Amino acid sequence: MRPVLTEIEIAEPGLVVLCGASGSGKSTFARRHFAATEVVSSDQCRAMVGDDETDQTVTAEAFDLLHTIVRKRLEIGRLTVVDATNTKAPDRKSLVELARRADLMVTAIVFDLPLALCVERNNARRDRQTPRHAIKRQHETLRRNARRLRKEGFGRVYTIGSGDELDSVRIGRTKLWCDRRDDAGPFDIIGDVHGCHTELIELLDRLGYDVTARPIAHPDNRRAVFVGDLVDRGPGVAEVLEVAMSMVENGSALCIAGNHENKLGRALAGRQVQMTHGLAESLAQLEQRSAAFRDQVASFIDGLISHYVLDGGRLVVAHAGLPERYHGRASARVRDIALFGDTDGESDEYGLPVRYPWAADYRGDAAVVYGHTPVIAAEWVNNTICVDTGAVFGGELTALRWPERDLVSVRAAEVHYEPIRPLKAEPPVGDRAHASLDISDVEGKLVVDTSLAGRLTIEAEQSSAALEVMSRFAVDPRWLPYLPPTMAPVATSTRDGYLEHPDEAFAYFRRAGVREVVCQEKHMGSRAVVVMARDADAAEARFGIANQAAGVIVTRTGRAFFAEPAATASLLAQLRAAAESTGLWDRLGTDWLLLDAELLPWSAKGVELIRDLYAATGAAGTAALSTASKLIADAAERDVMLDELSARTDERASHLGSFIDAYRQYCWDTDGIDGVEIAPFQILAADSEVLGRRPHAWHLEEIDALIAQAPDLLRRTDRHYVKTDDDASIADATDWWHSMTERGGEGMVAKPADPVTVNDKGLVQPGVKCRGREYLRLIYGAEYLAPENLQRLRQRSLKRKSSLARREFALGIEALERFVANEHLSRVHQCAFAVLALESEPVDPRL
Template sequence: MRQPLTSIKIPELGLVVLCGASGSGKSTFARRHFGETEVVSSDQCRALVSDDETDQSVTPAAFELLHTIVDKRLELGRLTVVDATNVKPEDRKSLVELARRNDVLATAVVFDLPLALCLEHNGERRDRQTPEHAIRRQHATLRRTAKRLRKEGFTRVYTVGSASELDSVEIVRTKLWNDRRDDAGPFDIIGDVHGCHAELVELLGELGYDTSAEPIAHPEGRKAVFLGDLVDRGPAVTEVLDVAMSMVAAGTALCILGNHENKLRRALAGRNVQVSHGLAESLAQLEARDPEFSEQVAGFIDSLVSHYVLDGGRLVVAHAGLPERYHGRSSRRVRTLALYGDTDGETDEFGLPVRYEWASDYRGDAAVVYGHTPVPAPGWINNTICLDTGAVFGGELTALRWPERELVSVAAAREHYAPIRPAASDAPRHSTRHLSLDDVLGKHHVDTGLAGRVTIDAERSSAALEVMSRFATDPRWLVYLPPTMAPAAASKREDFLEHPDEAFSLFRKAGVNDLICQEKHMGSRAVLIVARNADAAQSRFGIANDDAGVIVTRTGRPFFGEPGAARVLLDRLRTAAEAAGTWDQLGTDWLVVDAEMLPWSAKSAGLVQDLYAAAGAAGANVLGAASHLLSGARGRGIELDALAERTRKRAEHVEHYVDAYRRYCWEVEGAEGVELAPFQLLAAEGEVLARRPHSWHLEQIDAWISASSDGLRRTDRRSVDLDSDVSVAQATDWWLSMTEAGGEGMVVKPASSIVRTGGNLVLPGVKCRGRSYLRLIYGPEYLEPANLERLRGRSLGRKASLARREFALGIEALDRFVANEHLSRIHECVFGVLALESEPVDPRL
């Protein structure tokens, strides 16, 4: 006797097909249990294409639209419910194909209500009615074909057989077995064990697990994740299974299915499988145990899924890896890819499948951790990492701590099984995929962790593309571009356009009281990407470069026209970092460093000569001649005292103007005479250092200068507590003294580097420039009262917005690079900074 239907379990991601004759209550059911946008109705599609949902003549076009909407929704990972009669197998076939194409499960809900009830409901409709003969035909067709639904490809089939069930049944939305996004770990992900029990226990001990406990557990609640291939080849398969099965049962571990478990399960079920690649060892060791253990192993393997999505979607584990479009999906194709990887049908000289290098094209946000194919050493490729380091072949057994991204390995006791082919060559630490114009052309958006979604207009994209394609350095080096910086608001003080008062006030209003004021060097902004040696440059950036690094401008161009100067300066920085122990302290073989290159004329000699020197010379000559003529005229008794005084003051302004730019210019030859003033270590292996407090950066750089001062300039600074009037006054006096002596000014920053208040990013810094330096920006006579009053009306809103967005993009680029994401993901941010630079903002700001 059929049990009454009380609930229908629907996967959160999947296709639901409602099947029933007209009048069976499908549409009412859909409105009651699903969101309006989740339901795709054939009647609605008829209305969309013809303005009349009863127009049967447009049915082909309506269903073409319906299939397109269903396809797009499933592609985007949205639950989709199809409200149509769907009584014929040929109507359902196309929907099942859409589910398969998008790797989701298909659920059928059959409305098998009595014919009389369907006719009654149809008769009660006021908007439209279906002919009675059509309902009778639909009802009979459904009853004849409903028994085939599982064979057609529906994973679940539910039948609503009465009016009471229709009114009382509830929808229960369930997670897929692979959806463990709510589980944030922390995890210790372990590569292919292959029966290496002693190595497994040693590794768990190194990871901090209590290996004397039964089952093994971590005292701090960490959870092990086995990447599959626990079995075959090794000497202690059953002991490994004992450990894994007991930990999984106790909730101290997760395990996914490997291809070797899959084959073992088929062998235990009596299937005809080839006993090769170590399966014989597993079968022999299982044979030595009691039959109940083999049954437990078979049940354990049956419970394993192809992959897990963990930690809010930030982590995916799959035995052979998994491209992004299949994360969280469920189909035979997903299972096959997760177990074996993608193959093209070819085999290598050892008779083993040639697998597609999916990781080289991976561009997803989630880190994918996998095993399956042994590598000599694990290495991140585009935010993916292989942990199979061939323990059973005499290599190592490796684990990855998550979210720390730390690797822990133990050496194999010996070679337990001779490999068929040598381990794959060292995995590259960089993307091998070319960049695509489609990633940056037109209007697009970049999602950042600090400022949300940043919009890049099409016009700005075109401008950036011109610079990037024609002038920029090798894109593999280009992992960061520095942001613009907004100045302090206009000062209310007489004879000042900018003053620390306004900079301090800005941060006080934002609730940031601990600040650091850094000397602003008058030079040219430079970003240095420096590797410890050529091998490190090749490994991390994929570039065979004798310089083992590059120096770029704010727009990503090589800083020097000839390579020799860059090589000398990179060597200086490399040597200083070595002498100060920075490489070992940070555990890195590369650094990204933000700096100023001095003198200003080293990069801008042409600008100085053609603009500033020309203006100074012209002003001095004209005003000198004018003063001479006025002096002669006054000697003849003409009253020109006021004009003469004004001309004298203008000449004095020009003299100060010339003095201002000359302070920042001196002769250089290549790297000779060039000084480097680094002020921030942006990133190193495993960490975006830009998140550390500014004082840490300056202390590190002080250590470099103490260890090797050749060509490096210190950045002076003052810490400020806005709650202390003394602290504020001391910083202000320091700024006044420095700028009156010819210094450019200072940059005022939150001491803790990155600050968000009320969900918004606080400006990472504002520049406060001295009176003398500002002559170069606003002209020799900007301090004249009328000019100064006019300049106080300058608008800073757009500049401040630009500074926030560019800063967020820069940090996002570093985050993605440190996480070993695909190069295109990094360049999405770098390109965005360059594009925003073409926004119409007063360049004097």
């Protein structure tokens, strides 16, 4: 007698296929146990296609729609329930194939209710009824082939055989075994041990574990994660297994399967396997232990899964690595790739399988940590890292500390096993990333997820505008991990004679909860991003580019600042030498740096703008007003009194003179790079850190040290620190601003002391610019201070500009985070590209 079904366990995500004749209660069951969005009904698809759930003439089109919806849901990992009769094997086969392609488990729930009950339920329906002969045919067809469901590919099959079961059965949802997203660690992910017990104990000790405890554990509740291949080749296989099994049982470790565990498990089960690659040594060592211990090992190996998804999906651990589309999936294919890697069946000169270099094109959000193929040193490649550093071959046993991303290694005591293939280093990151850049990464509508501003949308028109600029004028995109954001001005001032004033800057940050700001002199130059490596080898290793300058200096749009490469090389050489003299390279532990700066004079880059716009305006205005003054004077000689017009003309001439003085002081003669100055104000990033998150005080101190080493090239940025709740501090900074701008200075930028500041309303402006009265003549015109003009300008709207500044800043930080994390270049470049794309938004350019 069949046991009564009380609970159905389904894997989530996965596919659930309801199988039963019309009237068997499938739709009612689906509504009771699943969300409406999780159920894909053939009847609903008929209605969507043909406006009538009972219209059998659109069945083919309805099932095309059904399969499309199911495929899309499974692709993105959603539980999906198919409500259709599904009594025929061919109908089920297409659904099983969809689940197989998505590498998800498929469950069948069979509604094998008595025929009479199905007919009775069908007759009670008011919306539609199925003919009795059709129900009888469906019922008989399902009963004939229900026993073959597992052979069809269903991982689980549940049969509901009565109305009582239908009403009382419960649905239990279980996450896939690999899904540990709610487990945030912290973790210590340990590479292939291969029986190196001495090295394992030394590494655990160095990681802070109490190796004298039984089982071994960490006093701060950190946990080890073994990436597989604990066994074979080394002298301490049994001892390593003892450590790992006890730690896993105690909860102080996790472990996934490696290909060597897979093979040892089959051997312990008595299956025919080749005694190669150290398996014989493992079996010999285990023979020295009891049968009970060997059974324990066999059970432990049998319970190991293919991979883990951890820390909210930010971390994936798989023995041979795992492309993004397989993360959090469960199938034989996923297990094979996780254990053995993706191979094409070919062998190299050593007789070992040639594996597809999946990490070279990895673009996922999750960091993937793996082993399997030993390397000389663990290095990040596109947000993936191999931590098998060949301990058993005389290399090192390595662990990655997560979330810190720190590497900890111990040297092997000796060469325990001669490698078949010599250990080799990973190919340069830049070469790998550049090889797979594609225009599809940035064309059309883009959606970019950022940690500071959430999901940002770039419309297709904006992408097109950015593509036009970047494809025609920008440097090699491998040099562009970052483009600088725009900056919002302060709120409009109501003070007499002022459009912008420091009062509004301090008031904004005080309202935002920022207690300390730094006010920095705003240089009148051109924004520049400096990307430089310590030497040519470092440039090639990190950026995949070999050039004489070992770096670039680019504008806000990614264009090279100087047409002559020699000019760039000379400036970078001086900067590089200054960093060497101050010990900055070694202090930051980096071979490359990104700097945000201003390049002066303004005329070095903007000479055409100055000549064609500002100088032309000044010359035309001077000529016109001079002629007007002469005509007024001639009229006065004829006793035609034009006093009011004369005064107005004199006033306009005075305004124009101030306009000419305003732009002239930002121009001076340069010969090549002689006379060029760089005013750096932030060190954006180095090898292992987004330095842009450090307090501004740190940046300015480090930059002052650089300036001391290259005073002819580097210009100091004057600054004042202000407490937003201290009137004396505010008054002091305001006086400084008045003094600076009255001498002709452009103004200041007020920034939170901590560059990345978030309050309950979101991201606080990373900086607001407050420009001086005279400089604003260049922006709003020579006569903008005339009362009628100033009153009109006070109606300017800043909302869109402020939003743009925050979004572009968030994209910049996101780009730096991805770059430092060694994510695929396309993901980094997407953020920098988005900054340029947003610049095409319709915002008043004077802001």
